[in-house]
Amino acid sequence: MTDVPDVPALLLDDRGLVLPADLDPSETYDVLLNGHHVWSFDSERDTKQTDAGRRAAWPKALRRYLDGRAVVEVRTHGDDVVVARGQHAFAGNTDDEVSVTDRTGATLVLDKYGRLTRPLSAEGTEAIDEFLDEVEALLDDLTHAAGVPAFISYGTLLGAVRDGRLIGHDNDVDLAYVSELAHPVDVVRESYRVERVLTERGWVVRRGSGTRVNVRLTQADGTIRYIDVFTAHWVEGVLYMPSDTGFEVPRSTVLPLTTVELHGRPMAAPADSERLLALTYGEKWRTPDPSFKYETPTWLSRRLAGWFGGLRVDRKVWDAFYAKSAGSLPGRRTSFARWVDQRFVAAPTLVDLGSGTGRDAWWFATKRDRQVVAVDYALGVMLRDARKREDPRLTREVMNLNDYRHVVSLGRRLAERDEPVDLYGRFLLHALDEHGRDHVVRLASMALRRGGNLYLEFRTEDDRDLPHVFDRKERHYVDPDEVVAAIERAGGRVVRRREGTGLARFRGEDPHVCRIVARWAPGPAAKGGARRRRRTAAAAG
Numbered sequence: 001m002t003d004v005p006d007v008p009a010l011l012l013d014d015r016g017l018v019l020p021a022d023l024d025p026s027e028t029y030d031v032l033l034n035g036h037h038v039w040s041f042d043s044e045r046d047t048k049q050t051d052a053g054r055r056a057a058w059p060k061a062l063r064r065y066l067d068g069r070a071v072v073e074v075r076t077h078g079d080d081v082v083v084a085r086g087q088h089a090f091a092g093n094t095d096d097e098v099s100v101t102d103r104t105g106a107t108l109v110l111d112k113y114g115r116l117t118r119p120l121s122a123e124g125t126e127a128i129d130e131f132l133d134e135v136e137a138l139l140d141d142l143t144h145a146a147g148v149p150a151f152i153s154y155g156t157l158l159g160a161v162r163d164g165r166l167i168g169h170d171n172d173v174d175l176a177y178v179s180e181l182a183h184p185v186d187v188v189r190e191s192y193r194v195e196r197v198l199t200e201r202g203w204v205v206r207r208g209s210g211t212r213v214n215v216r217l218t219q220a221d222g223t224i225r226y227i228d229v230f231t232a233h234w235v236e237g238v239l240y241m242p243s244d245t246g247f248e249v250p251r252s253t254v255l256p257l258t259t260v261e262l263h264g265r266p267m268a269a270p271a272d273s274e275r276l277l278a279l280t281y282g283e284k285w286r287t288p289d290p291s292f293k294y295e296t297p298t299w300l301s302r303r304l305a306g307w308f309g310g311l312r313v314d315r316k317v318w319d320a321f322y323a324k325s326a327g328s329l330p331g332r333r334t335s336f337a338r339w340v341d342q343r344f345v346a347a348p349t350l351v352d353l354g355s356g357t358g359r360d361a362w363w364f365a366t367k368r369d370r371q372v373v374a375v376d377y378a379l380g381v382m383l384r385d386a387r388k389r390e391d392p393r394l395t396r397e398v399m400n401l402n403d404y405r406h407v408v409s410l411g412r413r414l415a416e417r418d419e420p421v422d423l424y425g426r427f428l429l430h431a432l433d434e435h436g437r438d439h440v441v442r443l444a445s446m447a448l449r450r451g452g453n454l455y456l457e458f459r460t461e462d463d464r465d466l467p468h469v470f471d472r473k474e475r476h477y478v479d480p481d482e483v484v485a486a487i488e489r490a491g492g493r494v495v496r497r498r499e500g501t502g503l504a505r506f507r508g509e510d511p512h513v514c515r516i517v518a519r520w521a522p523g524p525a526a527k528g529g530a531r532r533r534r535r536t537a538a539a540a541g
Contacts, residue, residue, distance in 0.1 A: 007082050007083070007084060007085045008020040008022075008083065008084045008085075009084070009085070009086055010072055010073075010074060010084035010085055010086030011052060011053070011086065012072055012086045012087075012088035013088070014058075014066065014088075014090055014091065015057060015058065016055055016056050016057040016058050017031070017055070017056055017058075017072065017074070017086075018050065018052045018053045018054065018055045018056075019043065019047065019053050019054045019055075019056070019074065019083075019084060020053060020083070020084050021053045021054075023043065023054070023083055023084070024043070025043045025044045025047075025054060026043065026044055027043055027076055027077070028040060028041070028042055028043070028076075028077040029041060029043060029074050029075065029076060029077060029083070030074070030075045030076075030077050030080075031072065031073070031074055032072070032073040032074075032075065033070045033071075033072055033098050033100060034070050034071055034097055034098060034099070035071070035073075036100065036107045037107075037109060037169075038062065038100045038107070038108065038109055038110060038116075039059060039062060039109070039110045040077055040110070040169070041056055042293075043056075045293075059110055059114055060114065061110060061114055061115055061116045062100065062110065062116065065098060065099070065100045066090040066091070066098060067090050067091045067093050067096065067098065068089070068090060068091075068093045068094075068095070068096035068097050068098045068099075069087070069088075069089050069090075069093070069094055069096065069097050069098065070087070070088055070089075070090060070097065070098040071085065071086075071087050072085070072086050072087070072088060073085045100116065102118055104221075104223075106118050107119075109169055111169070111170070111171060112292060112293050112294075117171035118171055118223065119168055119169050119170065119171055120166045120167070120168060120169075120170055120171060121168030121169065127219060127220075127221070127223070128166070128263060129263075130219060130220060131173070131217070131219065131225055132262070132263060132265060134217050134227075135152075135173050135175070135227060135267075136265065136267075138150075138175065138198075138203065138215060138227055138229075139151075139152075139175060139267070139268060141197070141198060141201050141203070142175070142177050142194070142198075142229070143177075143268070145197050145198075145201055146177070146193070146194045146197040146198065148177035148178060148179065148190075148194060149177060149178045149255070149257055149268075150175055150176065150177040150178075150229075150268060151175065151176060151177075151178075151254075151257050151267070151268040151269050151270060152173070152174065152175055152176075152260070152262065152267045152268065152269055153174045153175060153176035153230060153232070153241065153270075154174035154176075154228075154230070154241075154244075154280070155167050155170050155174055156170075156173045156174045156175070156262070157174070157260070157269060157270070157273055157276075157277065158277055158280075158281060158285065159262070160260045160261065160262040160267060160269065161260055161269075161273050161274065161277060162285075162286055164260075164261045164262065164263070164264075165262070165263055166262070166263065171225070171226070172225060172226040172227060172228060173225075173226075173227045173228070174227075174228050174230065175227060175228065175229050175230070176229070176230040176231065176232045176241055177194070177229065177230075177231060177232065178232050178233070178254060178255060179191075179231050179232065179233040180233075181233065182234070182235065183235075184210075184235065184307040184308065187210075187211055187231060187233050187308075188210035188211060188307075188308060190231075191210060191211050191212075191213070191231055192405070194213075194229075195207060195213055198213070198215065203215050204216045204217075204396075204398055205398060206377060206398045206400070207400060207403065207406070208228075208243075209242060209243060209304075209308045209309055210242075210307065210308035210309055211230070211231035211233075211242045211308045212228065212229070212230055212231065212242055212243060212308075213228075213229045214226055214227070214228055214229070215227040215228075215229060216398075230242065232254060234251065237250075239253065239254070240304065242304045242307075242308050243296075243304055243308075244280075244294045244296050245279070245280055245294075245296075245300075246300045246303070246304075247276075247279045249275070249276075249279070252271060252272070253270060253271060253272045253275055253276060254270040254271055254272075254276070255270075255271060256271060257269065257270065257271065258270070258271055258273075260273065329357055330359065330506075331357070331359050332359065332363075333359055333360050333362075333363035333364075333367070334359070334360055334426055334504070335503065335504060335505075336360075336426045336455075336457045336503070336504065336515065337360040337363055337364065337424075337426070339503075339515070340424065340455050341364070341368055343496075344453055344455075344517065346368070346370060346422065347419070347420040347421050347422040347451065347452040347453070348370070348371060348419045348420065348421070349370070349371045349372070349373065349417070349419070349421045349422070350364050350370050350371070350372050350373070350421070350422045350423075350424055351372075351373045351375060351410075351414065351421055351422070351423050351424065351447075352364070352372060352373065352374045352375060352424050352425075352426075353375050353401065353423060353424065353425040353428050353440065353443075354375070354376055354401070354425055354426075354427070354428035354431060354432075355374035355375060355376045355396075356376060356427075358374050358376075358394075358396075360424070360426060361374035361394060362391075362394060364424075365391055365393040365394040366391055366393065366394070369393065370393065371393055372393060372394050372395070373395050373396075373397055374394060374395070374396045374397070375396075375397045375398075375399045375410070376396075376398070376399070377398065377399060377400045377401070377402075397410075401428075401432060401436045401439050401440060401443075402432070402433070402435060402436045402439070404435075404439060404442075407439040407440075407442060407443050408442070408443075408446070410443060410447075411442065411443045411445075411446030411447050412446065414443075414446065414447035415446050415447055415449060415450075417450070418450075419450070420448070420450045420451030420452035421447055421448070421450075421452045422452045422453050422454075422455065423440075423443065423444050423447060423448065423452070423453070423454045423455065424455045425440060425454075425455065425456050425457070425458075426455075426456075426457045427457060427458065427459070427504075428440065428456065428458065429456060429458035429476075429478050429483065430458045430459040430475055430476050430477060430478050431475065431476070432476070433476065437478070437483070437486070438486065440456075441486045441487055441490045441492070442490065444487075444490070444492060444518065444520065445490040445491055445492065445520060448492075448519065448520040449520055449521075449522050450522065451519075451522070452519075453495075453517050453518065453519055454487075454492070454516075454517065454518040454519070455515075455516075455517055456483070456514075456515065456516045456517075456518075457503070457504065457513055457514070457515050457516075458478050458483075458513060458514055459475065459477055459478065459511055459512065459513055460477060460478060460479070460480055460499060460512050460513060460514050461477045461478070461479055462477075462512040463477055463511045463512035463513065464477045466501075466509075466510070466511060466512060467508065467509055468509055468511070469506055469507050469508070469509045478514075480497065480499055480514040480516065483514070483516060484497070484516070487516075487518045490520075491520055491521065492518045492519065492520045493518060493519055493520070493521070494516055494517070494518045495517050495518065495519055496515070496516070496517035497514065497515070497516050497517075498514070498515045499512070499513065499514035499515065500512065500513075501513075503515065
């Protein structure tokens with residue numbers, strides 16, 4: 001660190017900081033709290049001019065950590081010159097020190113999306129090597145198993161070309177593969193095929209849009225890392241890599257692929273990486289800028305949204321919830337799980353929809369000896385604790401219930417089973433929007449024609465004004481009559497309905513919930529299958 005004898009005073013309060021008036025507004029600055037870098041910002045973009053100077057508000061993700069004493073420093077990014085320093089007791093708390101860390105004590109840094117993440121710079125050589133081993137394996141599966149040429153892209157390519165290393169303030173790796181298909185709908189179909197291949201190869205995959213998936217990795221120490229996989233394709237001479245870029249460049253910019261060194265490993269890269277990086281990050285791409293944010297043109301955002309959509313609604317919200325609340329969430333099975341187990345005949349397999357932490361799934365599998373499939377889009381705590389909760393009776397599947405294609409794919413697979421399944425959705429419906437709730441009913445209509453039950457427990461409209469431990473803005477309060485009507489429209493029959501308080505107590509909260517059990521009459525295919533099995537049995541007899 002380079003320092004100067006007389007550092008200007010930094011004005012601080014609980015809402016933000018004010019930079020000295022003579023600082024260069026075009027610079028990128030790092031903010032350190034008690035010696036730890038937690039935030040970088042572009043002065044011109046991220047501050048507002050006031051009478052006292054340029055004011056920057058504390059980022060939303062950082063605010064919950066700001067409770068206690070802190071020495072706050074502002075440094076120029078790159079040369080670490082301290083340009084301002086101050087001290088402040090946030091929330092008036094002089095007894096504690098501010099610490100922006102995760103549960104393991106590792107320092108967190110704000111990423112370009114405004115999320116606090118554990119940066120790669122905090123990892124040791126062994127952890128980086130483990131991560132890159134998986135990156136190489138994923139590149140190999142994309143290229144050879146899925147048959148699409150894959151390469152490192154975006155920030156990962158930037159770090160490799162610039163200095164041969166991962167960017168320290170990043171927390172994930174970016175990959176892309178080349179699609180040779182000319183029409184967006186075909187590009188989407190290919191992306192779903194690639195996703196199926198990766199899932200079959202054992203990768204944990206979530207879909208973000210029609211052309212973007214996210215692979216989640218659980219490291220040996222329990223840390224979750226991410227690899228984003230983008231689709232690079234041309235339409236009418238424009239190279240698109242959704243969801244941020246579209247440039248009019250020839251195929252020779254990317255193909256044939258070459259290699260660059262990343263931590264001493266040769267990694268597949270575009271043919272003209274420097275041109276692609278200049279187009280993506282600007283002509284100053286060689287200068288590190290942790291405050292960089294994509295400025296996607298309106299025309300591009302609209303075009304990509306129209307072609308490929310987005311399937312990430314509420315995902316980040318739930319990921320953040322599990323990351324923040326993991327220590328306060330119970331691990332014991334719920335009262336609804338016990339109620340279902342005691343009162344109804346179990347099908348051989350139970351599918352736990354929206355399994356969350358997986359506590360009920362784990363209980364059904366290990367304590368009630370059932371085959372269980374735990375399905376969720378924000379796997380949160382369950383994925384992080386997967387190594388602690390390994391059991392052959394429990395499998396996990398990443399699925400977005402807001403994605404109709406995911407739902408009907410699962411419904412088809414369940415309908416093709418010879419034995420009945422149960423569908424179980426505790427506190428699921430009120431976490432979905434109207435389309436997601438319709439998809440659950442559609443799934444049940446497909447999956448339960450051979451037997452089995454749909455079990456639902458959800459918050460009703462009468463719960464809206466009751467006290468809640470967690471105040472969830474994305475929570476919907478559901479009318480039980482509407483759920484019953486949707487089930488009946490889909491050919492189902494409600495065989496049990498119970499609602500009120502006293503059913504799902506949690507700490508000081510006693511929510512008003514509804515419990516519904518529904519069944520579907522066997523469809524023609526199921527009846528035909530039953531007749532065939534009877535004929536086979538008679539012939540054998």
